[in-house]
Amino acid sequence: MSGYLSIEQVGVQFDTERGPFVALRDVNLKVAQGEFISIIGHSGCGKSTLLNLVAGLLETTTGAILLEDREVSTPGPDRAVVFQNHSLLPWLSVYDNVKLAVDKVHGKTKSRAERHDWVLHNLALVGMSHAVERRPHEISGGMKQRVGIARALSMEPKVLLLDEPFGALDALTRAQLQDKVMEIQARLGNTVIMITHDVDEAVLLSDRIVMMTNGPAATIGEILPVTLPRPRNRLTLADNPTYVKARTAVMEFLYARHALNKPEAA
Numbered sequence: 524m525s526g527y528l529s530i531e532q533v534g535v536q537f538d539t540e541r542g543p544f545v546a547l548r549d550v551n552l553k554v555a556q557g558e559f560i561s562i563i564g565h566s567g568c569g570k571s572t573l574l575n576l577v578a579g580l581l582e583t584t585t586g587a588i589l590l591e592d593r594e595v596s597t598p599g600p601d602r603a604v605v606f607q608n609h610s611l612l613p614w615l616s617v618y619d620n621v622k623l624a625v626d627k628v629h630g631k632t633k634s635r636a637e638r639h640d641w642v643l644h645n646l647a648l649v650g651m652s653h654a655v656e657r658r659p660h661e662i663s664g665g666m667k668q669r670v671g672i673a674r675a676l677s678m679e680p681k682v683l684l685l686d687e688p689f690g691a692l693d694a695l696t697r698a699q700l701q702d703k704v705m706e707i708q709a710r711l712g713n714t715v716i717m718i719t720h721d722v723d724e725a726v727l728l729s730d731r732i733v734m735m736t737n738g739p740a741a742t743i744g745e746i747l748p749v750t751l752p753r754p755r756n757r758l759t760l761a762d763n764p765t766y767v768k769a770r771t772a773v774m775e776f777l778y779a780r781h782a783l784n785k786p787e788a789a
């Protein structure tokens with residue numbers, strides 16, 4: 524497979540008060556352009572560490588991360604991150620939160636009018652046109668996540684990094700936003716890496732599910748391709764045999780072969 528984004532032999536060691544701690548070891552993954560990858564694994568296995576490496580917020584101890592054959596070591600607008608706890612600036616309106624990113628990334632390439640239209644376009648993509656003048660405290664958690672996603676998309680990143688973007692939301696809002704993200708990805712063809720704890724979410728959204736072993740020295744245990752055709756509909760998929768099989772395979776990995784408190788298989 525072509526390596527649009529390539530994680531090569533990556534290891535991370537943290538220096539702690541109790542000595543060195545190896546969080547990740549020998550992580551290898553090639554992500555194709557336009558692919559939707561989920562990373563799933565038990566708490567503390569190193570999912571955020573891996574995402575932060577791709578974001579350039581953290582440096583590898585060994586190995587390298589390449590995006591279009593160029594090494595990634597610092598943050599950049601080509602890799603936009605959406606975190607679980609929406610990180611909007613509370614004193615700015617919805618519009619201005621997105622505008623800030625647009626000005627930063629497109630300040631030199633788009634005119635003032637084009638930037639204005641671009642902010643509105645991205646807010647429309649996530650269904651937030653009705654609330655552009657509101658401030659973060661005046662909108663719901665799901666709406667804040669939508670704005671975070673609009674802000675990330677507005678930067679036209681090569682890779683969209685989602686760190687449990689729906690984790691703090693109720694089930695209905697979560698389902699709505701998952702559908703929205705699938706719809707946007709189908710339209711724009713984004714390359715996405717998403718961390719999740721939710722098996723159904725992983726199966727529904729992903730082209731491949733990356734399953735991580737437990738730490739310390741966590742690594743990729745298995746990669747499951749999800750061959751379900753798109754667009755995917757959560758209602759009709761519930762008893763689709765391919766869906767059920769994928770779901771069972773992830774559950775089996777997490778709760779049988781790599782259950783917590785069980786020594787890792789060699």
Ligand SMILES: Nc1ncnc2c1ncn2[C@@H]1O[C@H](COP(=O)(O)OP(=O)(O)OP(=O)(O)O)[C@@H](O)[C@H]1O
Nearest residue numbers: 537539544546565566567568569570571572573738
């Ligand atoms: N800066 C740091 N210094 C020392 N140890 C760290 C540091 N950051 C992460 N760790 C450790 O590395 C391991 C992986 O952490 P990470 O946050 O990547 O896990 P995670 O899979 O994202 O967890 P969760 O699902 O709970 O968010 C954990 O054992 C964590 O304690």
